Amino acid sequence: MKFRIIPKNLLFLRSFNLAKLNSGKIVQIIFFDVIFFVSMLIVKNLVSYSNQILGVPQTIADFYLRLFYSIVYFLALLFLYSFFKYIILNYIKSLFDRTKISFKRLGKFYSLNIILMGIFVSVALFFNFVLFSIKAQFRPYVFIMLAVPFLLFFYTLTNLSHSIFCEDSSIKNSIKNSLSILFRKIKSYREIISLMILLGLILWLIFLGVGKFVNTLASRNYDLYLSIYPSFERISIVVFDLAVYFTVLINRISFYAVIREKSSIKNI
Numbered sequence: 001m002k003f004r005i006i007p008k009n010l011l012f013l014r015s016f017n018l019a020k021l022n023s024g025k026i027v028q029i030i031f032f033d034v035i036f037f038v039s040m041l042i043v044k045n046l047v048s049y050s051n052q053i054l055g056v057p058q059t060i061a062d063f064y065l066r067l068f069y070s071i072v073y074f075l076a077l078l079f080l081y082s083f084f085k086y087i088i089l090n091y092i093k094s095l096f097d098r099t100k101i102s103f104k105r106l107g108k109f110y111s112l113n114i115i116l117m118g119i120f121v122s123v124a125l126f127f128n129f130v131l132f133s134i135k136a137q138f139r140p141y142v143f144i145m146l147a148v149p150f151l152l153f154f155y156t157l158t159n160l161s162h163s164i165f166c167e168d169s170s171i172k173n174s175i176k177n178s179l180s181i182l183f184r185k186i187k188s189y190r191e192i193i194s195l196m197i198l199l200g201l202i203l204w205l206i207f208l209g210v211g212k213f214v215n216t217l218a219s220r221n222y223d224l225y226l227s228i229y230p231s232f233e234r235i236s237i238v239v240f241d242l243a244v245y246f247t248v249l250i251n252r253i254s255f256y257a258v259i260r261e262k263s264s265i266k267n268i
Helices: 011-021 023-054 060-094 106-132 136-166 171-184 190-220 222-260
Strands: none
Touching (some): 060 136, 136 171
């Protein structure tokens, strides 16, 4: 009799297996993620160069010009994100059904992301007000208590909204149905969030253990510590980034699978 430590029907494993069966499409998704990252770096460097030319605002007119410039910059970044995420969502949809990429709904998808970002900024400003209304020594703890659940909430809301929108739903229904799932059907996505938290704990324990080892090494052989630590730091960053990206990549499929498993988006 065989015993399974990890259940075979885990959503994450099903999504991972689907990704393995469609490795060519996954490579294309990774390619567009890389292009998106490079585009962000280019825009960031251009903005940094422009800020150096403009200098520090000297008048109220300069301040409003800089504010307008910042809003345009933010909207441009959001459009870049929307453009590449729209393409990636179409690839994810093609893992389940035959589909062709059409940019007819890109404008609506961009509008959806503007609304979602408006929700994020509004709640973030409220939390900022709460933080500054309490004593300074308690702020770091309150920040963690507020930030972690909210980021998980917003991450889930965004992915559910995107997946529902990808099923040809309207902007209004995408947000409404994603909120319905978020608050009323926690079981639908609980596994995704639980695995993210578990991954975070595992990475934290690994880095903590290796960090303890490096510190012990420093107390015994400082020269060896100086030669090892830079490599340890670089490897830690690479491992962390790859683990997070791999999780996000599979989660995109998992969130869409959650929506697909519903008999009808209208009945969510």
